[in-house]
Every structure is written in structure tokens, then in C-alpha cells.
Amino acid sequence: MTTTSIRATKKHQFERLQMRNVSRSYSKGSFALTDLDLSLGRGEFVALLGPSGCGKSTALACMAGLQPLTSGSIWRDDQRIDNLPTEKRGFGMVFQNYALFPHMTVQKNVEFGLKMRKVARPERATRASRTLELVQLSEHAGRLPAQLSGGQQQRVAIARALAIDPEIVLMDEPLSNLDASLRVELRTEIKRLYQERGLTVLYVTHDQEEALSLATRLVVLRAGKLEQTGTPEEVYTNPVSAYVAGFMGYRNLFSAVASASRSDGTIEVDLNGQRLLGTFRSPGAPQPGAKVTVAIRPEDVKLSAGTAADGLEVIAEVVEYHGRELAVQTRTRGGIVIHLRTGEQVSAGNDVRLQISPDRVLVYSDEAHIDEEGQVKTVG
Structure with a gap:
């Protein structure tokens, strides 16, 4: 039997959690x-995204029944389930610390959930074997967890979650304990399993690249509240706040002052004496002199050889070689740090000018925590 032919057969298909x-x-x-x-439709891969302390792991724990609710309710279609114990909710769970039994073989670890559900021994052995085939670990069935690599142990944890044929799989930062290459490898594996098995997944992460590559929908949390939800493309290209922008690759986040709005829809801001044009993304329009927050992706910052009026004069402070391009940290005359990525040659200490298209400069109402250097801290 090929792995692509193995699919879950659920007794009670749900439509929405x-x-x-x-x-x-x-x-x-x-x-x-x-x-x-928070809503999760059948077949969705929803990623809860945010920093430590924003409430994403708590939300997952409440959904799983590992923590009680102070108020509110959880529903699977028209059935209320927050009053059910964890084992009655029908969820498969994967944690960042694997949570494998060290004295049990890989096979027995995967069978464990089935055993707790009183599945007959021959059937649970068959289902565990098929699930290990899915995660490409059949040859390791007789080994103990300590004899496996971190990536293999996490695959066992995923296999154990899938073996019970869950309606929904809950994953709490399952890749955070792995090195970079293993994270990429296992990320692809999770995506493959999601697609082949037709899974429904609620996934907690603080890594925006991980969320973008895996999820069909993102939910960004801030201090225990929903800040923005949408497809990865929607949240990536149109963050509703500087807080969200900070998690979607806008590394350049700094405080500025609104100067004037223009007839073409752009807004002029003052960066401690230098002018920059951007697009205002908060409701309404700021008054001249109002504090605003500016968000720019490093890849949207370009080096300019000319003296364009809208360019920024900066000094290159740190230059890092990243293969095909350089990662450059610059600083304006007013002391604001701006990061960029470029394929052009630049050295530390060079005076350079930066060009940034106004539609790539997002301007928000002053809503974020600004440090002493004028940088925005995107904390919950």
C-alpha cells in the first residue's frame, strides 16, 4: 500500500470548530x-501566530481541554465540548518536547493512543504500522526513542497523533526544538501529511516563515486577543497594524512624525529631519505633527546611486555576506536604524542613499512600544 493511498475514514465528519x-x-x-x-473549518490549516505571552499556547491548551475556561465555550458544530475531558474531544496532539515514552519502542509509542481507546491489539498494530509508513519510519519501529534523532522523534510524535484517526490535529510549536535544516525538512513533511490525509490542523508558532509556508489561514494574537486573521497572502501583504507587520517580515519598524498628506494618497513623514513618503494604513488620516509608526521590509529598500529628493541619506554600519546578497544595517543622520538586503556591493562605513517606493512604506497610528533608539518593540 502506498502512503498516498492511506486516508483517514472518520465516523463523524465535523464542519466547524x-x-x-x-x-x-x-x-x-x-x-x-x-x-x-476562533473558528476552524474542516480541512483548514490554521496557524496561531504571535510572540511568547500572547496567548497562542493557552488557546491551544483550552481547545484541547488541558486548561479550563474562565468564561466562554467551545463548540464542534452544534455540540458543546468544553465540558468534555481531553480524551473525549477526538483531537490528536503534538508538542514541542515530543512527549514520547522512553521505555517503549517506536511501535508501542504510536500504538499507545489506540490502546487507551481499547482498540484490539491486531488492529492497533496494523494502524500503527501504516502510520509509521506515512512518516517514513517503518524501519525504526523496534527502536527506542533515545536511539532516534530529534527529527525522527518528532515524526514518531506526529505518527502517534495521526494513528488515532483524529478529527483535528493540534500542534504546539512542534519544530522549535529542532535545528534549522531539520525544521525545514519536517515542515515539508507536515505539509505533505496535511495534504495527503486531508487533515484539519490548529498549529501554534512564533515563526512567520513557518506559518506562511504551512497554513491556509493565519490568526495573529496580541495580548490574548485576535489582532488579524486572513490567508497568508492577505496578512503578509496587508498587515492591519505595526504589531502584525512586525511578525510578517517588516523588520524595519520605527517611530516618525506625520508631516502632510498628499493628493495622490501618500503621506509624508519626518524621520528626525529626513523626509519619507508612505501609505497610511490605519483608519482616518493623521494630523500634521502626530506620531506614527513606519513599517518597511528589508527587501523593499533599494540602494540609489542618484540624489533623488525622496531618498534617505544613511551610513552603512554592518554588512553581512549571505551568499547571493548582502544584509546591511544602516543608520540615518537622525539615528534611525534601517535594514536592507542587496546584491550590490557596499562596505561598512560607506555613505549611501536609500530609495523606497511609497507603496512599500506602511504608516500606522502610533500604537507600538518605541525604545530609546526609536525602534518599535512588537511585544504582546
Whole structure:
């Protein structure tokens, strides 16, 4: 039997899983989640994205039944499930620390969930073997976890989650303990399994590249509340706030002052004495003199050989060789740090001019935490 022919056969197909106005507090007045509404449709791969402390792992734990709700409810279609124990919710779960039993073989680890569900021994052995085939670990079935690499152990954890034929798979930063090359390899494996098995996945991560490559929909959390949701392309190209922009590759985040709005829809901002044109993304229009936050991707910053009026004069401070391109940290005369990536030659100490298209300069109302150097800290 080929791996592509093995598919789950679910007894009760659900259409939608919902968290309705879910709150979770750990102490009086301190909430990890506040009135969170989260929806997951059958066949979706939803990534919960945000920094440590934003509530994403708490949301997953509440969904799984590992933590009680302070208020709100969780529904699978028209059935309320937040009053059910974890093992009755029908979820497969994968954690960042693998959570394998060290004294059990790979085969027995994968069979464990089936055994708890009182599946007959011959059937659970067959299902475990087929699932190990899916994750390409059949030849390691008789080994102990300690005899496997980190990536192989995480594959065993994924196989154990899939073996019970779950309606939904919950994954809490499953790749965070792996080195870079293994993360990429296993990320591809998770995507393959999602596509081949027709899975429904709720996935927690703080890594925007991971979220973009895996998910069909992103949910960005901020201090326990939903900040933005949409397809990866929607969130990547149109972040609703500087906070979201900080997780979607806009490494250049800094404070500025609004100067004037133009008839072509652009806005002029002042960067400690230098002028920059951008596109305002918050509701309304800022008054001249109002503080704003500017967000720019490093790849959208270009080196200019001319003296264009809209260019920024900077000094190249740090130049890193990244193969086909250089990663360059520059600083304006006013002390603002701007990062760029370029294939052109530049050396530390060079005076250079930067060109940035106004539609690539996103301007928001002043909403983020600014440090002493004028940089935005995207913390929850």
C-alpha cells in the first residue's frame, strides 16, 4: 500500500470548530485570553501566530481541554465540548518536547493512543504500522526513542497523533526544538501529511516563515486577543497594524512624525529631519505633527546611486555576506536604524542613499512600544 493511498475514514465528519468569547485568567485581573473568538473549518490549516505571552499556547491548551475556561465555550458544530475531558474531544496532539515514552519502542509509542481507546491489539498494530509508513519510519519501529534523532522523534510524535484517526490535529510549536535544516525538512513533511490525509490542523508558532509556508489561514494574537486573521497572502501583504507587520517580515519598524498628506494618497513623514513618503494604513488620516509608526521590509529598500529628493541619506554600519546578497544595517543622520538586503556591493562605513517606493512604506497610528533608539518593540 502506498502512503498516498492511506486516508483517514472518520465516523463523524465535523464542519466547524469554534471558540466563542473564550477567556482564561491565571490570577485575579490577569488574563491570558480575553473574549477570544476562533473558528476552524474542516480541512483548514490554521496557524496561531504571535510572540511568547500572547496567548497562542493557552488557546491551544483550552481547545484541547488541558486548561479550563474562565468564561466562554467551545463548540464542534452544534455540540458543546468544553465540558468534555481531553480524551473525549477526538483531537490528536503534538508538542514541542515530543512527549514520547522512553521505555517503549517506536511501535508501542504510536500504538499507545489506540490502546487507551481499547482498540484490539491486531488492529492497533496494523494502524500503527501504516502510520509509521506515512512518516517514513517503518524501519525504526523496534527502536527506542533515545536511539532516534530529534527529527525522527518528532515524526514518531506526529505518527502517534495521526494513528488515532483524529478529527483535528493540534500542534504546539512542534519544530522549535529542532535545528534549522531539520525544521525545514519536517515542515515539508507536515505539509505533505496535511495534504495527503486531508487533515484539519490548529498549529501554534512564533515563526512567520513557518506559518506562511504551512497554513491556509493565519490568526495573529496580541495580548490574548485576535489582532488579524486572513490567508497568508492577505496578512503578509496587508498587515492591519505595526504589531502584525512586525511578525510578517517588516523588520524595519520605527517611530516618525506625520508631516502632510498628499493628493495622490501618500503621506509624508519626518524621520528626525529626513523626509519619507508612505501609505497610511490605519483608519482616518493623521494630523500634521502626530506620531506614527513606519513599517518597511528589508527587501523593499533599494540602494540609489542618484540624489533623488525622496531618498534617505544613511551610513552603512554592518554588512553581512549571505551568499547571493548582502544584509546591511544602516543608520540615518537622525539615528534611525534601517535594514536592507542587496546584491550590490557596499562596505561598512560607506555613505549611501536609500530609495523606497511609497507603496512599500506602511504608516500606522502610533500604537507600538518605541525604545530609546526609536525602534518599535512588537511585544504582546
